[in-house]
Amino acid sequence: MSFMFRTMYRLGFKPWDSGVTPPELKEIIEGPDARAPGKALDLGCGTGTNAIYMAQHGWEVTAIDFVPRAIAMAKAKAAAAKVAPRLIRGDVTRLDDLGVGGGYTLVFDLGCLHSIPQARRDAYAAGVTKAAAPGADFLVWGFYARPSPVINARLTKEEVEQLFSKAWEIVRVWGGEQSDRFPGRWYHLRRR
Template sequence: MRRTYRTLYRLGIAPWNRPEVPGPITDLVEGAAPLPPAKAVDLGCGTGRQARYLAAHGWSVTALDYTREAVAAARRADPGNLVVWRVADVTDPASADPDGQLAGTVSLLLDNGCLHGIPDERRPGWASTVGALAAPDAVLLVRATPRRCRGIGPQGITEGEITTLLAGRWRASAHPEPDWFVYSNERHPERVDRAMDSVP
């Protein structure tokens, strides 16, 4: 998938790069019980629309993607340097946070379609990165499509597989929309419950 994404970005083909910020993200940021702005990390940021959205709403955002072309496009769209853009492997905590400045401090971890494209054998690395970055009161928001048997594109992942990857450290909340999953750090489960009360 890495080679495919790099080729598509070079060709300017990114059908997943939509103009709107998804509702589950805006609900957490602007809903009836919004999360207070703090540190956020966008895992697999692409060209950075949602990272810029978070920064515009007062969040301190670090955005990660392994595709240099995507990160370069994201930087060009952020002339004010509101976001820290990083070419990084989200399955490697040392790559995601090379200087250790984010460890244990990130209040919102966002994965809009990254995990479900990571090969099975590398997914525990994603979970290690999430665990290493998460603050005690962190919220994890993941969009992931179900597994598919054939065809091009992400192979998908089940909700049960995500729960297993998180190894009991996170508690699931109600799904804000199909294919979207919200988790709270087990030490502070009430935080995401309050934030998601505003989701219909």
């Protein structure tokens, strides 16, 4: 999987990299019930659009991606935006090894967990659960069905429940209506 993402970044083929922060994250950061800025963790941060956005809104951001080119691009974008999220090249299923620490009040994953191999998803869940503070928000987006045979990414609601329901309350699940362009769905979880 790492090889595939590295190749895509090398070829400049990164259709997810819209440069636009989704309204679902903006709601948490700037909406009527905006959370007080704290520590945020962006898992599979790509070129850093959302890590930079959160840093611009006063959050202390740690953002991780395993593709060196993605992290380099994120660093350049952050420097241009004059913010300094902590950008780490590493595997989000090994958060302990990366020394990310704990106390995160917001965890964000836009399109990373759904492509993590099944065998590593328990490790991902354990790491995220350990890093999050009680009451933390966790916003995840993933394909609930493979959008095409060549895209190996899928995350079902049942799997989210199985991975997280012990330590997290599932606050809301939405998306996937027929009008959506992709078979994707948002999950909002809250750390117990």
